[in-house]
Amino acid sequence: MRLPEPVEDVVVNLLRLANTKLPTDIGWALEAAAGWETGEIAGIQLGAIMENAKKAEHLGLPMCQDTGIPVFYVRGRFDSSIAKDIAKGVERATESIPLRPNAVDPLTRVNSGNNLGPGMPIIHYMPTDDEFTEISVLPKGAGSENMTRLAMLNPSDGIEGVKRFVVGAVLDAGGRPCPPTIVGVGIGGTSDRCVEMAKEALLAPIDSENPDPDLARLEEELFMDLNSSGLGPMGLGGSTTSFAVKIRKAYCHTASLPVAVNIGCWATRRATARITESGVEYAQGAVL
Amino acid sequence: MRSFTAPLTEADARSLKLGDTVYLFGSIITGRDEMHIRALEYAEEGKPLPQGLEGATLFHCGPIMARNDAGEWKVLAAGPTTSARMNSLEPEMIRRFRLRAIIGKGGMSDGVAEAMKEVGCVYLAATGGAAISYAEGLRRCSGAEWLDLGMAEAMWRFEADRFGPLIVAMDAEGNSLYRKVSESLVRNR
Numbered sequence: 001m002r003l004p005e006p007v008e009d010v011v012v013n014l015l016r017l018a019n020t021k022l023p024t025d026i027g028w029a030l031e032a033a034a035g036w037e038t039g040e041i042a043g044i045q046l047g048a049i050m051e052n053a054k055k056a057e058h059l060g061l062p063m064c065q066d067t068g069i070p071v072f073y074v075r076g077r078f079d080s081s082i083a084k085d086i087a088k089g090v091e092r093a094t095e096s097i098p099l100r101p102n103a104v105d106p107l108t109r110v111n112s113g114n115n116l117g118p119g120m121p122i123i124h125y126m127p128t129d130d131e132f133t134e135i136s137v138l139p140k141g142a143g144s145e146n147m148t149r150l151a152m153l154n155p156s157d158g159i160e161g162v163k164r165f166v167v168g169a170v171l172d173a174g175g176r177p178c179p180p181t182i183v184g185v186g187i188g189g190t191s192d193r194c195v196e197m198a199k200e201a202l203l204a205p206i207d208s209e210n211p212d213p214d215l216a217r218l219e220e221e222l223f224m225d226l227n228s229s230g231l232g233p234m235g236l237g238g239s240t241t242s243f244a245v246k247i248r249k250a251y252c253h254t255a256s257l258p259v260a261v262n263i264g265c266w267a268t269r270r271a272t273a274r275i276t277e278s279g280v281e282y283a284q285g286a287v288l
Numbered sequence: 289m290r291s292f293t294a295p296l297t298e299a300d301a302r303s304l305k306l307g308d309t310v311y312l313f314g315s316i317i318t319g320r321d322e323m324h325i326r327a328l329e330y331a332e333e334g335k336p337l338p339q340g341l342e343g344a345t346l347f348h349c350g351p352i353m354a355r356n357d358a359g360e361w362k363v364l365a366a367g368p369t370t371s372a373r374m375n376s377l378e379p380e381m382i383r384r385f386r387l388r389a390i391i392g393k394g395g396m397s398d399g400v401a402e403a404m405k406e407v408g409c410v411y412l413a414a415t416g417g418a419a420i421s422y423a424e425g426l427r428r429c430s431g432a433e434w435l436d437l438g439m440a441e442a443m444w445r446f447e448a449d450r451f452g453p454l455i456v457a458m459d460a461e462g463n464s465l466y467r468k469v470s471e472s473l474v475r476n477r
């Protein structure tokens with residue numbers, strides 16, 4: 001397949017779109033929350049978030065100074081050169097948007113200055129037979145990423161155990177991941193796959209319906225539990241703790257029940273480009 | 289709503305009540321993990337320290353900065369970072385440099401609250417992620433120290449002009465909005 005535009009350019013566009021424009025589903029959720037919040041402090045937080053998002057879009061600047069670690073999902077048809085092209089796009093976007101250089105050596109803490117380095121950017125590959133190349137980016141800030149939790153529960157802990165763990169992880173995180181959050185949950189798989197699923201779940205727009213009715217019900221129950229907790233915007237109290245809970249599931253070992261929580265802050269930034277021979281279409285979210 | 293010009297006095301800090309909304313003017317410095325480590329290390333070893341630490345209003349923030357053609361630094365985005373990462377270093381920072389205000393998100397530990405009470409320092413919660421609005425409030429960059437730590441970890445100096453909104457989330461009497469909220473959290477109805 002011949003691509004109509006260099007991948008590098010598409011990646012720069014994706015990072016710009018994700019960082020400067022809040023996805024519309026989150027914008028709507030914010031407005032709804034501002035409508036029902038009654039607390040003064042919670043109202044100030046939501047107001048500040050909405051005003052900031054508007055300014056960022058207007059000025060074409062990143063809505064948050066933590067422009068995160070660039071996490072990519074590549075789906076469809078592609079060849080091995082795509083990794084190099086994505087890296088070039090990240091480097092250029094860091095200069096031109098600009099993004100904050102966040103990538104450091106984990107031990108020496110030396111910053112590479114261009115968001116690249118061994119293992120960076122992070123790219124997940126999902127080859128399919130489709131006649132397109134789809135590239136999604138999910139810039140992940142540390143405030144929310146540092147709150148990630150994995151539990152290898154006992155199968156006997158069941159759904160109640162899963163719920164306790166998810167609610168506990170979100171409430172223990174408090175104001176640190178900048179609530180209102182989107183809560184990504186992985187259930188099943190192996191430990192590594194479970195955490196991956198929790199993050200993948202954040203890429204889906206919050207109004208996208210879970211195709212599995214049992215998971216949709218569990219999402220709803222967790223959503224109610226979290227929003228009746230009282231944690232509120234920025235952990236300062238209120239009735240909006242999370243905009244949505246998004247769950248992905250995979251089969252697991254008969255002796256395991258892995259559960260992972262990966263939180264997306266209010267600034268859950270996402271952008272997806274679907275590239276076909278005839279052009280590039282951009283969106284702000286994808287169901288993988 | 290209350291306005292203050294930094295540096296704050298001890299009386300300013302002690303006059304602030306939990307839940308107050310504050311806007312700041314005047315001198316603000318930034319610092320995160322690496323800046324805390326270095327400031328304490330230099331103080332310990334008696335090495336010269338940058339101006340502006342004593343009595344500072346310390347913003348937990350790693351901004352996005354850009355340099356214009358004239359070589360001047362300009363702040364583009366500057367929201368708060370998670371303060372809890374500095375929990376183990378902050379009590380000594382507060383005591384050694386008589387910090388009067390800390391700006392961040394998510395709150396800090398009881399150990400920090402104790403040092404705040406002792407010295408007369410408040411914790412002001414900024415709205416996480418509202419980086420463009422806060423950058424507007426920081427107005428002018430008046431210098432940078434320790435740029436070798438990287439853009440995010442360096443110590444930046446700003447002259448603020450209506451920087452806010454900030455919520456007094458931990459006062460100088462040892463009270464904490466975070467503790468209040470966490471004590472009343474409803475877990476799994």
Ligand code: SF4
Pocket residue numbers: 064065066067068140141142143144176177178265266267367368369416417418
């Ligand atoms: S958690 Fe999100 S909104 Fe908050 S500072 Fe980090 S990236 Fe920004």
